[in-house]
Each structure stands twice: as C-alpha cells, then as structure tokens.
Amino acid sequence: MSHSLPQTAALGTDAVVTVRGLIRGFGNGNVLDGLSLDLQPGSFTALLGRSGCGKSTLLRTLAKLDPAPPGTVTLPDERAVVFQEPRLVPWMPVLRNVTLGLRHADAEARGLAALEEVGLSHRSRAWPLTLSGGEAQRAALARALVREPRLLLLDEPFAALDALTRLRMQGLVETLWHAHAPAILLVTHDVDEALLLADRALVMADGRIAADIPVPLARPRRHGDPGFIALRSRLLSELGIDEERLAGQEPQRSATDSRPAPPGVAVGGYALPAGAVAAPSH
Numbered sequence: 001m002s003h004s005l006p007q008t009a010a011l012g013t014d015a016v017v018t019v020r021g022l023i024r025g026f027g028n029g030n031v032l033d034g035l036s037l038d039l040q041p042g043s044f045t046a047l048l049g050r051s052g053c054g055k056s057t058l059l060r061t062l063a064k065l066d067p068a069p070p071g072t073v074t075l076p077d078e079r080a081v082v083f084q085e086p087r088l089v090p091w092m093p094v095l096r097n098v099t100l101g102l103r104h105a106d107a108e109a110r111g112l113a114a115l116e117e118v119g120l121s122h123r124s125r126a127w128p129l130t131l132s133g134g135e136a137q138r139a140a141l142a143r144a145l146v147r148e149p150r151l152l153l154l155d156e157p158f159a160a161l162d163a164l165t166r167l168r169m170q171g172l173v174e175t176l177w178h179a180h181a182p183a184i185l186l187v188t189h190d191v192d193e194a195l196l197l198a199d200r201a202l203v204m205a206d207g208r209i210a211a212d213i214p215v216p217l218a219r220p221r222r223h224g225d226p227g228f229i230a231l232r233s234r235l236l237s238e239l240g241i242d243e244e245r246l247a248g249q250e251p252q253r254s255a256t257d258s259r260p261a262p263p264g265v266a267v268g269g270y271a272l273p274a275g276a277v278a279a280p281s282h
C-alpha cells in the first residue's frame with residue numbers, strides 16, 4: 001500500500017465534494033472508517049479496491065442514498081448516479097424514464113437532446129424491456145445527463161456489458177465528460193478502465209483511501225504506452241495483485257465475448273485468475 005498520506009492529500013477548498021472523517025458501519029466493524037476525500041470540479045476519478053471494501057457504500061453515501069453523520073459530507077445539489085443495472089421503470093417509455101422528476105417546462109426537449117447525445121433518440125418511444133443491455137445503459141446515462149449534474153457517480157456502469165459494448169460505452173462517457181465537465185467518480189474493478197478514463201485513481205482499503213494516484217496520461221490513451229504500463233503496475237501493486245502470475249495467464253474473455261464480466265478485480269475486462277490476488281495482509 002502507499003506510503004504517502006492520501007487522507008490529507010488533494011484536500012482543497014474549491015472542491016465540489018468534500019468528505020471528512022466519514023464513518024459507516026453495519027454492526028460488524030466499520031466499512032468506512034474515518035474516510036476523507038475531496039473531488040475537484042470537472043475531475044475524473046476512479047475508485048478501486050477489493051470486493052467488499054466499501055466502494056459502493058461510499059458511492060451510495062455520495063448519492064445520498066445512505067445517511068452520513070452531519071458535517072462529514074458536502075455535496076452539490078446537482079447529482080446523478082448510474083448503476084451497474086440501468087434501473088429503468090419498465091412501464092414508461094424511454095423518454096419518460098429520462099425526464100422522470102424533471103420540472104423544466106421544456107423537459108421533453110431536454111430529454112430528447114440527452115437521448116440524441118447518447119445515440120438513442122431513435123428509441124425514445126421504446127419500452128425499456130425491448131432495449132439491449134448497451135441501449136439501456138445509454139438511457140440511464142441520458143437520464144443522468146439531463147439533470148446537468150456537477151457530480152456524476154458511476155457504480156460499475158459497464159460491468160454487465162459485453163467487452164465490445166463496454167469499449168463503446170467507455171468512449172461515450174469520455175465524450176460526455178469532455179462536453180459537460182461534471183466531476184465523475186467511477187467505481188470499477190477494471191484497472192485498465194480506470195487508467196483509460198480517469199485522471200486520478202483512488203484505492204480503498206481499511207475503510208479509507210489507501211492510495212491516491214494521479215494519472216497524468218495524454219488522451220486518447222493506449223494500453224501499450226510506457227506510461228500506461230507503469231501506472232498499471234503501480235495500481236496492481238496497490239491492489240495487492242501479483243502481476244507476474246497475472247502475466248502467465250491466458251485471457252478468459254475475448255473482445256466479442258457477450259457474457260457479462262464475472263465479479264472481482266479485472267484487467268481490461270479480463271477476470272483475474274484466483275492466485276493472482278494476494279491474500280489480505282490485514
């Protein structure tokens with residue numbers, strides 16, 4: 001794990017999100033144990049960590065779906081969240097799903113514009129159950145986008161998609177980020193996804209941010225670039241993953257594999273072999 005002190009790193013006054021000493025437990029120890037974090041306006045941050053370390057708990061707290069003790073979390077009002085499942089209301093057409101809860105007089109025009117941006121305007125009248133997995137996630141992104149969020153929370157939004165659709169969706173999210181500049185917090189198990197998209201990678205462990213790694217790579221990013229490879233090694237090491245054992249393994253999935261990715265830490269959409277993840281040292 002990092003030897004730096006990321007709990008106090010990058011804490012600034014102009015942040016769009018401020019978390020200070022956040023504690024959250026469910027009866028059996030604290031999942032979040034004094035976690036502190038700042039997110040700057042327009043930043044793109046990836047959040048990684050072992051399964052069960054508390055990533056979704058933090059994200060749910062930032063979405064105000066879970067309570068936080070008074071004074072520990074400061075958030076903008078304009079927030080939106082996209083989950084692994086699109087969570088569309090099945091008895092409402094796509095456009096209604098996107099505009100649900102919007103109070104603007106021109107909500108429909110805004111909804112159509114958002115659908116246009118995600119490449120789904122031709123399905124605005126469709127029922128959610130007739131959408132493909134990728135289309136449904138596009139609709140979920142449009143529903144987030146139409147709210148003009150200053151903070152966009154993404155909880156493994158591509159994990160249930162096949163590898164090719166995931167690549168397209170990653171490109172779409174990057175385009176939307178460039179166009180609208182929300183602060184994005186992306187929870188992902190995929191180290192390559194984190195390095196392709198984010199300018200900062202956070203690793204959670206022991207209920208805190210254990211490592212805070214800048215990703216100063218030029219875009220568009222490529223897996224083979226030396227800087228990418230070096231950061232990948234660093235991130236895998238922070239995650240306690242044995243890269244040498246990983247290198248000896250054949251990928252279990254191809255780019256056109258339509259099966260959803262299995263849970264656990266992944267690299268480039270490939271599930272890691274069991275032995276590649278070191279036993280917890282704590």
Ligand SMILES: Nc1ncnc2c1ncn2[C@@H]1O[C@H](COP(=O)(O)OP(=O)(O)OP(=O)(O)O)[C@@H](O)[C@H]1O
Pocket residue numbers: 026031049050051052053054055056057058
């Ligand atoms: N509402 C809840 N009630 C009880 N325990 C919970 C609740 N929410 C989360 N937990 C527990 O808190 C821990 C952290 O869960 P969380 O979903 O935040 O982890 P995660 O890092 O997102 O995991 P994964 O990567 O597998 O999605 C887990 O042990 C989980 O069982």
